[in-house]
Amino acid sequence: MTGFLRLIPVIEAIHIINRISPAVGTxxxxxxxxxxxxxxxxxxxxTDIPGFDRSVKDGFAVNCADTVRASEAAPVPLTRVGQVVMGRGGNSPAIRPGECAYIPTGGALPKGADAVVMLEYCQDLGETVLAGRQVSPGENIIRADEDYARGxxxxxxxxxxxxxxxxxxxxxxxxxxxxxKRPVIGIVPTGIELVPPDQVPAAGEVRDVNSYLCGAFVEEMGGVPRYYGIVRDDRAELAALLSSALDECDAFLITGGSSKDDRDITADVIGSLGEVLAHGMALAPGKPTIIGKIGHAPVIGIPGHPASTRVVLAVLAGPLLRSLSGCTGRREAKQKAVLTRNIPSERGREEYVRVKLLGDEAVPLFGKSGLLNTLVESDGLIRILQGWEGLEAGCEVDVTLW
Amino acid sequence: MTGFLRLIPVIEAIHIINRISPAVGTxxxxxxxxxxxxxxxxxxxxTDIPGFDRSVKDGFAVNCADTVRASEAAPVPLTRVGQVVMGRGGNSPAIRPGECAYIPTGGALPKGADAVVMLEYCQDLGETVLAGRQVSPGENIIRADEDYARGxxxxxxxxxxxxxxxxxxxxxxxxxxxxxKRPVIGIVPTGIELVPPDQVPAAGEVRDVNSYLCGAFVEEMGGVPRYYGIVRDDRAELAALLSSALDECDAFLITGGSSKDDRDITADVIGSLGEVLAHGMALAPGKPTIIGKIGHAPVIGIPGHPASTRVVLAVLAGPLLRSLSGCTGRREAKQKAVLTRNIPSERGREEYVRVKLLGDEAVPLFGKSGLLNTLVESDGLIRILQGWEGLEAGCEVDVTLW
Incomplete structure (x- = not known):
């Protein structure tokens, strides 16, 4: 891994991504x-919602002046003048002082009424109803524009x-x-060692995992993945593919083979067809990540092993998809937990460590970055900001769940 | 709201739902x-994954016995015998004691090598490479079956x-x-007061909101909603619809109109076509919820206002969908927060209160249950177990996010 001229901070990378990724159409x-x-x-x-004064209880619509000092021990007799029929506000009986009308939950308050006495506080004697509770104006009622007013x-x-x-x-x-619209994301795996999942890899070969990680992530973020086949580390092939796919996609995720040579090819091709805006992030894992643009399409070149790819997806492809889809806020699931072990960190990079949650504890999964088993075991990521020396066992951490 | 013979606890309701909701096909x-x-x-x-001993770094494959006591100050000279080519394990050079071979990240370890010295610790002089670091067996290598062993x-x-x-x-x-398969859930809104969203409701009418809440929830849980039209509180119409839809659906969500009469219709019809297994839950909101079964299909009758419907969906339709889809575990997004206000509770029911999150604080939204605006403002639910008298301001609560 050669030295990059400058490792740009993650926040700056996200800023670049946002700048080159305008929202797609509607x-x-x-x-x-x-x-x-x-x-x-x-x-x-x-329109006003609910649009009419609406009872939230089964009970009797009353004029609340009639219920002053009413109690279970001293209920007030009211003359029953009918009942409110659901769905028919206009036809409800009007009530005058001393009168009441049966009203079901959701019914329209009759003219002359200003509150509802709940059924359980009333004694229904037929023509007369004994109201055993004092109510105040608006009680058990939603006003016509209480939920939303028109406009x-x-x-x-x-x-x-x-x-x-x-x-x-x-x-x-x-x-x-x-x-x-759902942004269409072209997914381009590169690497001479790659074979599709339905082949048994020979010695030295590995199955293409990154296409499927990227595609599932794009779906999770509401985009449409468009899968291009494996590009076997050939500059001309990669350039031809990107050029012809440009009209079909709003952006590209190119996953590099795991060797440095492959990454160089990706950067070269992006540079020849468009512009490399950043190459080298203060991010671990994910340092050799490339951000570029070809025509209208932002491109992220994601290095390395699948476990690193998953982190770069969360950290950088997430903002790409949000920006393209015009999303102003999308909640990330997070959970606070107590770290079980010290995590040392390289100070110069923002570092993401996979953790497994056991109750309220976050157990760091240090495994080698090429291992998939720790990725599948993990529940999410914790972040160690650039400049920190690490995190100590016992401290509280925010786990971004995945 | 009449008295139910017995309010069954939420956990028992979930147990019934699981019992009548076997997993759908594959x-x-x-x-x-x-x-x-x-x-x-x-x-x-x-097969073994990765299937061959694989380097996780760019560097030189070595026999680590050769690197004993190697350091930057006293590097060990090794004879370079070639380089590992990505994707071609079988053709890699074999190395003997005193020899080394360049290996890229992801490359197959040559025969005779048992570790990799990272590039940055080596000085490449052409035919000779100075290894400036002692490595131990397996260092910078993933073993052939280290990720997963065959089987x-x-x-x-x-x-x-x-x-x-x-x-x-x-x-x-x-x-x-x-x-x-994705379970197909029939969605049946009932209520004489309901009109579709594209109609402007007259006085006393309200738009059908519950169909859309139920449908979106079913999608969120991986099911397929099948929308049936509004049933206007007619027993025969509801019975005919459920009978004819039975072959098309794995389960039904029937949302009641908001009045008691409508709820009675739902229970009657479920009883006449099948069996009512529970009517009345120790749940607030959601007490008049019905659980039943018609033929093969579990049915949940959800009462009341949309804001209550949303809670019953989370508490009871969630388990229904999980059980039908054969899901053994699906993480619910939760967040710990500090309650900002006392919440009194009826001791006899498991109560769910909508809260808004402000940083680490959970603000209860007490609004009338018929209001949609507090539902949209809310970030999730907190639960007060049956038998508790409430929760005090300042206590830590688990917010189930929605």
């Missing part, structure tokens, strides 16, 4: 296809749509929704 | 379609396949993989 999809997508436009309530902002563009967001979009009348 | 999919699916069979390594278990059936799992499947030769 499309309209039915609400039933919007879960997990990125909202492309601000959404406002089209009020409901969700902002850039939101990663979760289950409850889909529900609220239905509530405000959105049956089709503008979302960002 | 299907074979390409590895590129397996991300997020549930593995249906145990997977073993088809060794790699992933177990029931695993929810994450990014790194997809990678390791590629490594062990899996190009097609047996996964559980």
């Amino acid at each position: 499309e309209n999809v039915p609400l039933t296809a919007a879960y997990g997508r990125i909202l492309a436009e601000d959404v406002q309530a089209d 009020e902002g409901v969700l902002a563009a850039g939101k990663h749509l979760k289950v409850q967001d889909i529900g609220v979009l239905a509530a405000v009348g959105v049956s089709r929704v503008a979302v960002r | 299907e074979n999919v390409p590895l590129t379609a397996a991300y997020g699916r549930i593995l249906a069979e145990d997977v073993q390594a088809d 060794e278990g790699v992933l177990a059936a029931g695993k929810h396949l994450k990014v790194q799992d997809i990678g390791v499947l590629a490594a062990v030769g899996v190009s097609r993989v047996a996964v559980r």
Whole structure:
């Protein structure tokens, strides 16, 4: 691994990635296809929600002035004038002082009523109802515009749509929704030693793992992976592939073979077709990572072993996918844990260490970076910032789960 | 809300759900379609991985006996006998005592070598290489079966396949993989007051939100939602729909209208076509939830307002989907936080309170259960176990994120 002129800090790498990765276009999809997508436009309530004063209990709609000092011991008799029928606000009975009407949960409050006494506090005698509880104005009621007022902002563009967001979009009348297209990410594995998973590798050969790691990660981030075949360390082949694939993809992830020569090829080809913006990160693992641009397409050249690839995906391809998909915030699952062992660190690089969670404890998995078994065993990553000498056993760490 | 004969504890409800929800069948999919699916069979390594002794560094393959006492100040001269070419294990040079060969990261260790000295500790003089570091057997090498030995278990059936799992499947030769089918969940909203999202509700009407909440949740859990239209509180219509849909679905989620009458219809119809196994949970919100079975299909009848529906989905439909999909473990995203306010609780029910996270603090969102805005604002749920009187401000809580 030769010296790089300058190892750029991770935060600077992410800044470059954001700069060269504008959001892709938008499309309209039915609400039933919007879960997990990125909202492309601000959404406002089209009308007051719920749109009418609505009971949140089964009970009797009353004028609360009638219930002053009502109690179980001294209930107030009210004349029953009918009942609210679900779904028919306009036809509800109006009530006058001294009167009440049965109202189911979700029913529209009748004219003249300003509160609901819950069923369990009332004694239903037929024409007369004994209200055994004093209520105040608005009690057990949602006001017509209490959830959202017409025109009020409901969700902002850039939101990663979760289950409850889909529900609220239905509530405000959105049956089709503008979302960002799924960015298409070209996945290009390089390395003369690579064979596809369905071949048994001969001595010296290894199966292409990185394509599948990259593809699954792209799916996790809401993108569409486009798999190109293995490029066997040939400059011309890689250049031809990237040139012809450029129209099909919004970005590329090129995984290097594990040797230095392969990495040089990747950087050379990116440079010949476009521009290498960074080569060498203050990142461990992942130091030889390349960031570049070919035409419109940002390119990340990911070095090394699959276990390192997985880290670079989390640290740098995550921001790439978020930026391309116009996502302003997407929660990363994190968990606090207590570190069980000291972790020394090289001070000059931001270091990511795989850990396994055992209850509230984070056990570092130091294994050799080429091993997949520790990767599969791991629950996530902890980060040691550049400049730190390491972390001590017993300290609290944030584990980014994966 | 009438009294139920007995409110069954949440854990018992989950037990019933698991009992009536056997795993659906399996299907074979390409590895590129397996991300997020549930593995249906145990997977073993088809061969030793990596399959040959493999260097993890760029450097020189040596016989480590030759490096005893080698140091930067007193390097050991070794005769260079060639170089390892990536991807060609069989053709690598054999080395004898006193010899070395250049080896790239990932290269196959030549016969006669038992360790690698990193490039930065060597001085390359052409025919002679000065090794400036003592290495021990196996140093900078992954053994042929160190990652996985042939036949060794790699992933177990029931695993929810994450990014790194997809990678390791590629490594062990899996190009097609047996996964559980996606359970098909029929979604049936009932309520005379409901209108579809593309209609502006008249007074007393509300838009169907629960279908979309349920559908998005089913997708999140890896199932396929099948949307049936709004059933307007008619026993015959609901019974006819469920009967005809039975062949198309592995389970049903029926969301009740918000009034007690609607809920009675749901229980009656489930009882007439099959069996009501539980009606009334020690759960808040969600007390009137129904669990039943029609033919092969488990059915959950979910009461009430969308905000309550979201909770019942998390607490009971989650186990339903996991059980149907044969999933033995699926991590829930959780976060520890400090509660900012007291939460009183009804002792008789397991209670779920929506909270918003502000840094490390969990702010309870008490809002009326019918409001969607607090649902969208919330980051997750905290649970107050049955029998507890509540939680005090300042205590540490586990927030299940959603």
